[in-house]
Amino acid sequence: MVENRPVATTLSHLVLVLGVMIVAFPVYITFIASTQTAEQIVQNVPMSLLPGDNMLESYRLALFGGKTAYGANIAPVLPMLEVSLVMALVISIGKIVISLLSAFAVVYFRFPGRGIVFWMIFVTLMLPVEVRIGPTYEVVSNLGLLNSYAGLTVPLIASATATFLFRQFFLTIPDELVEAARIDGAGPMRFFKDVLLPLSRTSIAALFVIQFIYGWNQYLWPLLITTSEDMYPVVLGIKSMISGGDAYTEWNAVMATAILAMLPPAAVVILMQKWFVKGLTDSEK
Known part of the structure; x- marks a missing residue:
């Protein structure tokens, strides 16, 4: 018979919630960054924790690629997702x-x-x-x-x-x-x-x-x-999007790509959780 211990139960739930928050917070920050412009991410220190109004543009740029306002070419993520x-x-x-x-x-x-x-x-x-x-x-x-x-x-x-x-x-x-x-x-x-x-x-x-x-x-x-680049998986594609040195990085597109890269494995885990x-x-x- 399982004993009813309210204090222990409350403490265990608090530890569980704290653990979920620690794990989920970086994912939340990544999503928030994917909804803002690159300028907002770089210039606003600390970065806003509220969603921005650039979500559709960021994910469109990540999925289909294109040239940014600063002349940088973003490779489309769809072929990378297919390779992965x-x-x-x-x-x-x-x-x-x-x-x-x-x-x-x-x-x-x-x-x-x-x-x-x-x-x-x-x-x-x-x-x-x-x-x-x-x-x-x-x-x-x-x-x-x-x-x-x-x-x-x-x-x-x-x-x-x-x-x-x-x-x-x-x-x-x-x-x-x-x-x-x-x-x-x-x-x-x-x-x-x-x-x-x-x-x-x-x-x-x-x-x-x-x-x-x-x-x-x-x-x-x-x-x-x-x-x-035609054979790059999405993990390698994220690394290629991060420019080194003084080159400008479209961090909103990078974060949107990171979110897209999380979705398929997360879907597999959720759909097969019972069997797993x-x-x-x-x-x-």
Whole structure:
């Protein structure tokens, strides 16, 4: 029985509200800046915390690009959002498919060196992209995949973490279920499609959310292999919009682009929140 403690309940809610305010305040500032002109952002110190009247122009400039009053050219964000969406979907779906098949092979197939193969996959967790980025770039360059969707996504598809998580889940499936499927005449792939995949729905949903955000927020790898603005993801596009030195920066367009970049991953989290939480907390395997 849960005890009713008003003081503790009030304190916990205050801490929760404070945490939400700390997290949400920078987002609010970004949105407010996107509704003002660049002059208002730079000249008004401190910046006004009330929305301005330049919202439509800021988002139009961010989405479709164009030349500003100071002669600066703003690249349109729509193609960047498309590149980021393709990257996020291909990386997340590719990681899940490869990890499912890898875990299925390691758990249900008996072959020499099975344990060694699994540990070789697991050890790659010690080698993140930043460590192996030089050799990976050379391979991608030699294959002629620079400035391409394949070059942006294929090197990031493999995931030892997802393979490990699916393996641990498959190990919890009773042997009686495997025997029943075998008695019914189900082959390996039918068992995988009709039994394992339905049981893995919540885990797949949780991993999809995580990997989608991971693919959407990629910065270092696209920075290395893209030299054409046509293949810039939105995160790299935000960096390219910030001028260095004495050059003038349209901060309202930058902030509008930042807000636009937040919307797709936020939508994925909101739409799949139920499955995401269930995939992380469901213990009825």
